[in-house]
Amino acid sequence: MKILHINTHELFGEGARAAYRLHKGLNKYGIDSQILVRYKQSYETSIQSLRRTFLLQSIFSINLLTLSELVKNINPDIIHLHWITDQFINLNDLIKLNKPVNKNTAREILNFEIDKQIILSGVVSYTSDSHKGFDLLIKALQLLLTYKYQLGIFRSSNLNDTLKKLNAKSIGGFHDDYSLKLLYNAANVMTISSRQDISR
Template sequence: MKVLHLNTYDIVGGAARAAYRLHKGLQGIGVQSKMLVQTKVSDDYSVIAPTFWLDKIVNKFRPSLAKLTLDNTQQLFSPQWLPDNIMPKIKQNQPDIVNLNWVCDGYFQIETLAKIPQPKIWTLMDMWAFTGGCHYSNTCDRYINSCGACPQLHSYKDQDLSSWVWKRKVNAWRNINITIVSPSNWLAKCAKSSSIFQDTRIEVIPFGLDINRYKPIPQKIARDILHLSQHKLIVLFGAIQATNDLRKGFQLLKIALQHLRQFGYQDKIELAIFGASQPDPPVDLGFRTHYLGQLHDDITLQIIYSAANVMIVPSLQEAFGQTASESLACGTPVVAFDGNGLSDIINHQQNGYLAKPLDTYDLAKGINWVLEDSDRLQRLSYRAREKAEQEFSQELQAKRYLSLFEEIMSSHSSKS
């Protein structure tokens, strides 16, 4: 079976990492898998990207061109109006099945989807596929019926850019045969409630990772490498643009840390933050803080997770939450808000703590609950690794996808 994955990038960003992990997982069980991307960073021969100099120049400017219709919105919003050159490349590779992933930043025009003749899977990385352009809806639920008067565009008009994007999707995908795969039950529920995918088959397959690479290493060694204290409790937080992306919840973590001081941890805790450098001027978080900067490799992440006592993932919305599953695989329990994709990763008071949605005091209580009892912390650590082994291995994810691919291919052949 020949599988072709479409994704804007190969390894840059969380969605790219998720798509690439699936691609490598399928190769690991003998599937002929390739990735077709707009921008390639790796040297992986099985990742296909434009090689002609003019195509490279055009693709370099696609993300900026794609945002020309936006009015300086600070939210991630993708109209996907640019024409693309994907169909000739799909035809050239002759796949048996096409798996879409994160295809934004001008890479994939909405109308292209209906032109793909092969059986199609769409692995959701966020909410974009069923909204009028936003990647996360925040508190807006207009995608359930139709978009318009978009709060992320600061619009009060029913006929706005989000309405136009939503109508294009409805018209272009009206009779399309596609299977949606969500990494979490929360995102699957959102997709099923949408006007675009309400009648579409939706499956849930969690994101996988290499649990032989993401595994615990001795905490003392990890802390020596990172020059972290051997005697303090280390609270970890991290994400791409960790302190600037409002959806990742750093602003809520700051409040929770103020609450945490009430539990008497002033001299017992140090913070570690990856995905950001120390801001100027520095922010007083109430505890000594180590900024570890931007990270791009699995080994460094494994070391950081292993050095921590607890990982905090205070995202407002999360399709899945790969930092949480990576942390569990390294034996570090996770504290997060309930009510999004993280609820599938964390078993409350088994391998971490699920706080009431956006309740910063309960988030602080969760951190305290994990740290206050050393025997409990050890049990949580064991169960964290156990959960990763049982549910998040790359091989298990690949086998689940292969089973779905084979079923869809069989159904497609019988109808041909």
């Protein structure tokens, strides 16, 4: 897994220091972590400066790289935006930096089995609300070979014995866009079972 931290400064300010500590902590645990900054003060090779890149490219007449192009060359699995003011990143850069999460990376973060087909289902009350038709999904899954897939149940924390036999994993609730992005990128298919939709 490769993680790229983006911050305006390398060492100046609390945000820069926090990003640096996080970066070094990830390196300590063997994770490929890099920092991209606008203003660099050290000679550390894991920290790149967009400003220095512009300067060197201008001197040697190489085509200038934009921020999004430089990030694309680094090709991180996760981009962590820290303190990015001082005209370092504009809206167009942010749009270009948004990309799908690598499936295996998403599975590692969510603790899914890498070599299985991941089936998602989000049910709040799968045992008490027959309208949800969750029992129909269970019957369908029982036709599959359990060693080939893993069932991810979100929005519910309890698994009954039947679900445990189906190699199900409870992954709780998700309430932010990034977590949902990880979840959907980790999955092969999303199932929505229902007998009848009722407006309440």
